Amino acid sequence: MASFLTERGLPPVLAGFLIAFLAAVVLVTFVALSAVFFIWLERKVAGRIQDRLGPTRVGGKFGWLQTIADGLKLIAKEDCIPADADHFLFRIAPYIAFCGAFVAFLALPFGNYAVAAEMNVAVFFMLAVMSSEVFGIILAGYGSGSKWSLFGGIREAAQVVSYEVPRAIGVLVPVIVAGTLNLNTIGRNQVGGIWNWYVFHDPFTFAAFFVFFTCGTASCKRAPFDLAEAESELVAGFHTEYSGLRWSLFFMAEYGAMFAISGIATILFLGGWHLGFLPYDLSEMLGVSGSFGWFLGNVVNVTVFIVKGWLLVFVMMWVRWTLPRLRIDQVMMTCLKYLLPIACVLLIGVSLWQLVVPPNFRDYFKYMITAVSLTALGIFLVKVLSAAPPKGMIPPSMDRWTPHPAETRA
Amino acid sequence: MTVTAVLFWLVAGLTGGSALMVVLTQNIVRAAAWLLFTLAGTAILYFLLAADFVGATQLIVYVGGTLVLVVFGVMLTAQGPFLTMKAGAGEWGVATVVGILFFGVLAATASFTVWPTTPPDRVAAANSPTTQQLGQSFLGATQAMPKANLTGYPPGVKPDLRREVAYLLPFEIVSVHLLVVLIGAAYLARAKRRREVAA
Numbered sequence: 001m002a003s004f005l006t007e008r009g010l011p012p013v014l015a016g017f018l019i020a021f022l023a024a025v026v027l028v029t030f031v032a033l034s035a036v037f038f039i040w041l042e043r044k045v046a047g048r049i050q051d052r053l054g055p056t057r058v059g060g061k062f063g064w065l066q067t068i069a070d071g072l073k074l075i076a077k078e079d080c081i082p083a084d085a086d087h088f089l090f091r092i093a094p095y096i097a098f099c100g101a102f103v104a105f106l107a108l109p110f111g112n113y114a115v116a117a118e119m120n121v122a123v124f125f126m127l128a129v130m131s132s133e134v135f136g137i138i139l140a141g142y143g144s145g146s147k148w149s150l151f152g153g154i155r156e157a158a159q160v161v162s163y164e165v166p167r168a169i170g171v172l173v174p175v176i177v178a179g180t181l182n183l184n185t186i187g188r189n190q191v192g193g194i195w196n197w198y199v200f201h202d203p204f205t206f207a208a209f210f211v212f213f214t215c216g217t218a219s220c221k222r223a224p225f226d227l228a229e230a231e232s233e234l235v236a237g238f239h240t241e242y243s244g245l246r247w248s249l250f251f252m253a254e255y256g257a258m259f260a261i262s263g264i265a266t267i268l269f270l271g272g273w274h275l276g277f278l279p280y281d282l283s284e285m286l287g288v289s290g291s292f293g294w295f296l297g298n299v300v301n302v303t304v305f306i307v308k309g310w311l312l313v314f315v316m317m318w319v320r321w322t323l324p325r326l327r328i329d330q331v332m333m334t335c336l337k338y339l340l341p342i343a344c345v346l347l348i349g350v351s352l353w354q355l356v357v358p359p360n361f362r363d364y365f366k367y368m369i370t371a372v373s374l375t376a377l378g379i380f381l382v383k384v385l386s387a388a389p390p391k392g393m394i395p396p397s398m399d400r401w402t403p404h405p406a407e408t409r410a
Numbered sequence: 411m412t413v414t415a416v417l418f419w420l421v422a423g424l425t426g427g428s429a430l431m432v433v434l435t436q437n438i439v440r441a442a443a444w445l446l447f448t449l450a451g452t453a454i455l456y457f458l459l460a461a462d463f464v465g466a467t468q469l470i471v472y473v474g475g476t477l478v479l480v481v482f483g484v485m486l487t488a489q490g491p492f493l494t495m496k497a498g499a500g501e502w503g504v505a506t507v508v509g510i511l512f513f514g515v516l517a518a519t520a521s522f523t524v525w526p527t528t529p530p531d532r533v534a535a536a537n538s539p540t541t542q543q544l545g546q547s548f549l550g551a552t553q554a555m556p557k558a559n560l561t562g563y564p565p566g567v568k569p570d571l572r573r574e575v576a577y578l579l580p581f582e583i584v585s586v587h588l589l590v591v592l593i594g595a596a597y598l599a600r601a602k603r604r605r606e607v608a609a
Contacts (some may be wrong), residue, residue: 086439091440095481114548121466126465128474131469131470131474134474135446138482139439139443139481141485154482157481160478161482164474259512
């Protein structure tokens with residue numbers, strides 16, 4: 001693309017800046033739009049799990065414009081800064097949090113060729129950038145000049161710094177299998193059947209997926225680990241004093257970080273942009289680089305990747321609205337007493353598996369673990385989807401509020 | 411001027427400016443916030459020079475670790491709402507002398523070193539397994555050495571690679587040192603058990 005622009009008489013400096021600008025615009029748009037979608041989805045999922053409807057009115061069906069209405073409300077709100085706050089820290093904190101979540105997307109490959117900056121140490125870069133997101137939260141907690149915010153900030157600092165350790169070790173497990181930190185290469189390695197996905201590679205990567213996903217949920221401060229927010233104890237935790245657009249930046253950061261974590265999990269464990277039944281990479285199968293088929297393949301790859309990421313985000317929401325919040329000591333104990341030793345054992349285990357176990361047995365095990373877990377998943381889904389509603393419950397319609405028969409009679 | 415050069419000067423200027431603000435700010439947490447910009451700016455400079463691994467390490471160690479601990483410490487220990495401290499004239503004097511001396515050392519080192527004049531190739535760096543070489547030289551493997559691109563030697567001088575690059579001993583010392591620090595921290599932070607007094 002750079003050569004395309006320079007051939008048409010654009011100076012290389014301008015062409016470079018233009019491409020960087022385009023990549024940034026595409027990524028910001030993606031993060032913002034998926035946040036809009038996720039906020040609507042979160043309301044809908046929360047509603048269904050709590051046996052209510054969620055938004056139904058705005059935009060006609062399903063309340064699909066609810067987030068836009070929320071956004072308009074937030075823009076219209078007054079941007080207050082408490083008199084006791086440290087104004088400088090209070091102002092910059094949301095931007096730091098948002099930058100931390102957003103910059104991580106630079107190294108996240110959405111497809112084989114769809115990455116803003118291919119990096120040799122991409123996964124390490126993403127973890128490093130996302131670990132600086134917490135600094136914005138802590139500054140918000142400290143700078144607000146409020147007890148609730150301060151408690152939220154302290155909890156966030158203790159929690160995130162602890163959970164970073166098992167999260168990083170959990171990432172190392174598939175990295176040892178792949179032999180590289182380059183996310184593009186890790187994704188390419190999982191081409192072919194679903195049994196080539198690293199989650200099914202051996203028992204240690206299988207367990208590492210759950211360890212990583214748990215730690216990822218905790219580092220996004222999602223329930224049951226949302227101690228920094230804890231609205232039943234701390235009013236609203238670190239963002240008690242925020243309103244309007246600054247407040248919404250924290251939420252953009254949270255939803256961005258959720259997708260980033262899900263994206264890393266997708267590439268490291270769930271086969272990245274591969275469908276799981278094609279023997280080749282779709283973009284390479286359909287044509288040479290630059291042709292229409294190649295482009296089409298890339299679009300399909302990116303779509304597959306985003307759908308997988310969204311599914312993981314959905315799981316995070318499902319967990320959030322299902323499990324109660326842990327206490328702070330339980331959160332720390334889960335990390336330091338359980339997740340950290342488990343992650344260390346997995347790291348040693350996967351190293352031994354790669355070195356000691358004969359290749360034939362490894363292949364055999366791979367097929368077996370795939371078959372068993374897919375069967376279990378299938379049975380689970382059939383059970384969940386075919387479950388009859390409790391006796392006496394009226395199945396609610398998805399899009400419209402239907403009055404209870406008792407109300408119409410009255 | 412390439413994009414990289416433009417960005418390099420821009421980021422270097424901003425990094426220097428925020429470093430100055432770290433020194434001039436009296437509020438500790440504000441100084442930490444300025445330090446965030448300094449450290450992140452340094453990391454961006456590393457990325458611009460195609461040293462991805464060093465840049466990411468800079469971020470995860472200093473921003474994600476050290477800075478968080480600074481603010482965490484202030485939040486846990488401060489008596490009043492916003493902690494400020496004023497440096498006396500003597501402290502300013504000592505700091506200025508030490509700063510000038512340190513700057514002299516850095517300037518001398520920078521001017522005596524022979525720097526590579528070709529700009530780094532970002533694409534090649536993205537695809538070359540630099541972490542592999544790094545890990546092998548940490549473990550003392552010398553086979554990887556001829557490929558390790560050493561800087562800081564005048565052209566034509568062949569350094570004794572085995573001694574210069576195999577970092578096994580320093581690596582071990584740092585690891586043991588870290589372990590000692592961790593055990594010490596756990597010892598200091600552990601809950602003091604109160605002895606039950608027999609009734």
